[in-house]
Amino acid sequence: MNDVSMDKQRYLIKASGVAAALFAGIAENGFSASYFSYALAAFLLFLFYDLYMSRPIDRSFLPDVRSAKWLFTGIVIFYGVLLISAFLHGTKGSVNTVLWQFNLTIPFFLMLFWRARYDIDKGFLCGMAAGALVNCIWAFVQFHSDPNVPAMAGYAQQNHLGTGINLMWPFVLYMMYRTQDTKKKVMWAVLLVLMAGALYTSKSRGAVLALSGGLILTGITLIAALRGKFNLGLIFKGLAVIALVTAVCAGGFLYLSHDKKTGLDPERVGGERLMMLEASWEMWNDHKLTGVGPGKWGEYYYSPKYHPKDGHEKGHTMPHDMPMLFLTEDGIFGVAAYFAFLLLTYGYLYRAIRTSQNKALASAMMLSFLIFTLHGLVDTTIINKIPGRMYYMILGWYAGYIAYESYRQRRLI
Numbered sequence: 001m002n003d004v005s006m007d008k009q010r011y012l013i014k015a016s017g018v019a020a021a022l023f024a025g026i027a028e029n030g031f032s033a034s035y036f037s038y039a040l041a042a043f044l045l046f047l048f049y050d051l052y053m054s055r056p057i058d059r060s061f062l063p064d065v066r067s068a069k070w071l072f073t074g075i076v077i078f079y080g081v082l083l084i085s086a087f088l089h090g091t092k093g094s095v096n097t098v099l100w101q102f103n104l105t106i107p108f109f110l111m112l113f114w115r116a117r118y119d120i121d122k123g124f125l126c127g128m129a130a131g132a133l134v135n136c137i138w139a140f141v142q143f144h145s146d147p148n149v150p151a152m153a154g155y156a157q158q159n160h161l162g163t164g165i166n167l168m169w170p171f172v173l174y175m176m177y178r179t180q181d182t183k184k185k186v187m188w189a190v191l192l193v194l195m196a197g198a199l200y201t202s203k204s205r206g207a208v209l210a211l212s213g214g215l216i217l218t219g220i221t222l223i224a225a226l227r228g229k230f231n232l233g234l235i236f237k238g239l240a241v242i243a244l245v246t247a248v249c250a251g252g253f254l255y256l257s258h259d260k261k262t263g264l265d266p267e268r269v270g271g272e273r274l275m276m277l278e279a280s281w282e283m284w285n286d287h288k289l290t291g292v293g294p295g296k297w298g299e300y301y302y303s304p305k306y307h308p309k310d311g312h313e314k315g316h317t318m319p320h321d322m323p324m325l326f327l328t329e330d331g332i333f334g335v336a337a338y339f340a341f342l343l344l345t346y347g348y349l350y351r352a353i354r355t356s357q358n359k360a361l362a363s364a365m366m367l368s369f370l371i372f373t374l375h376g377l378v379d380t381t382i383i384n385k386i387p388g389r390m391y392y393m394i395l396g397w398y399a400g401y402i403a404y405e406s407y408r409q410r411r412l413i
Contacts, residue, residue, distance in 0.1 A: 008053045017123030019046035020114065024127030027107060027393055028164060029134050030154035030386045043110055050117075063116035067406045068399040074344035075105060081337035082294060085330040089293035097295030104388035108396035115400025116407070124397055125175055129191060132168045135161065136194040143201040151201035155386055159379045162207025163387040165199050166371045167394060169211065170364035177360055206378040214371030221366055225353040273378070275308040276319040280328040282306055291331035300328075318383070322376035325383070342373060345395070352402055365398045 022042040026035060054061055079102045086094035114120060139151035139161060150158035172195065176188035199207060283292050283300050292300045298317040300306050318325045327335035349369055352362040372391050375381055382388050 012050060012053050013118055015046055015049055016114070016118040016120050019043065019123075020120035021123040021127030021130070024124050024393065025131040025134070027389055028128065028131030028168070028386070029138070030156075035154070036389065043114070063113065063400075063403060064407055065112055065116050065399070065403045067403045068112060068348075070344045070348040071108075071395070071399055074341040075108070077344075078337045078341035079105070081333050082326075082330055085290055085334055086294045088290050089296075091293060094294040094296065101383050104383070104385065105392050107389050107393035108399070111393050111396030112400045112403070115397050116403040119404065120397075121401070125171060128168055128171060129175070132165070132172065132191060132195055135164060136191075136198040139198040139201045150203040151198070153198075156384065158202040159204045159206055160384055160387050161202040162199055162204030163372065163375050163379070163381055163384070164390055165195050165202070166207050166211050166214075166375065167368050167387065167390050169195060169371070170367040171394075174360055174364040206375055209378070210371045210375035213374045214367055217370045217374075218363060218367040221350060221370075222353065222363060225350055226359070272308070272311050272313045272316075273320050275311050276301065276316065277321060277324055279306045279308060280319045280321075280324045283328045284331070287331060289331045289333070291327070291329045291334055294329050297325060297329050318380055320379050322381060322383075345369060356402065356405065358405075361398070361401070365394070368394060
């Protein structure tokens with residue numbers, strides 16, 4: 001490669017890092033109705049620049065992403081079954097609902113392509129950190145204006161803010177772990193404290209439980225994936241960290257329950273969640289194979305046949321439980337496709353922990369995935385605009401990282 005091409009490559013690498021930072025930071029904050037359009041603009045500007053600069057460079061423009069085939073398969077199965085369900089119900093609304101849900105996967109494909117071509121890790125992670133800081137400041141301002149109202153930052157509601165913070169936790173921890181600079185370690189530690197504060201201002205008990213549960217399951221996964229490679233000292237340190245975080249999360253859950261005056265009363269701790277789950281089960285019993293139709297849960301829930309007699313909350317569109325939503329709206333095949341999607345993603349990340357050279361980053365991605373999945377048992381996650389896009393953005397970036405790593409290993413061989 002000549003000197004001109006080398007210079008162009010350096011320019012592209014710098015531009016890709018800046019654009020990735022903008023994309024990540026913007027995608028985490030719903031500061032306007034068209035916030036994601038600004039993130040896409042950052043990507044498209046870089047894409048056109050990349051197309052222009054890459055033409056004289058002896059390199060394939062489309063990267064090799066075969067390593068992500070499990071994730072591709074999961075996405076195709078999941079959304080393919082949902083789309084079939086929508087067509088079977090024959091309503092435009094159901095088809096539009098599934099297309100909207102699939103629309104949230106766009107960041108996955110963008111980041112996969114982007115990271116598989118260029119090492120954008122520094123820019124992307126710094127953009128995520130900047131987005132997290134904005135979320136924290138935004139939440140603190142809202143909390144200061146009225147401490148009795150849960151903070152939401154730029155999200156639709158407080159539980160979504162909790163989900164967004166939890167998605168970023170593992171990578172801030174990763175950056176603090178990886179850096180050897182004491183000042184930077186302190187900086188990342190301060191950001192973690194701020195994120196813990198923002199999580200409190202959201203008053204999201206589901207996010208607190210998901211964080212604790214995700215850490216425990218990730219610990220179990222690491223022990224299974226890396227069996228025989230741990231020394232006793234490392235195991236005890238890991239167990240101590242898990243026990244500490246679990247204790248803090250349990251205390252936080254109890255405190256927030258007391259603050260909301262629900263205690264541990266199962267009839268009050270989740271509002272009408274139990275009623276919604278019971279009603280959802282009745283809906284499924286009447287529509288076992290195909291469900292009531294994508295996007296139709298709210299219509300059926302508030303109908304005289306399924307609405308609980310003691311229910312008084314208005315405006316619900318889903319039962320605050322992802323598996324139950326897909327079971328109710330898409331039938332047994334819909335929930336089976338959802339679990340297939342989760343299992344394929346888990347298998348992909350489990351294999352990455354075993355084979356990737358950067359096991360700390362693989363562990364961070366596994367933790368983010370498990371927290372997000374667990375939170376979906378008590379709230380809306382993968383079908384919600386900002387958290388859903390954030391999740392797919394992070395997953396796509398990591399899949400691109402693995403693709404790039406696989407490409408380099410093949411080049412060495």
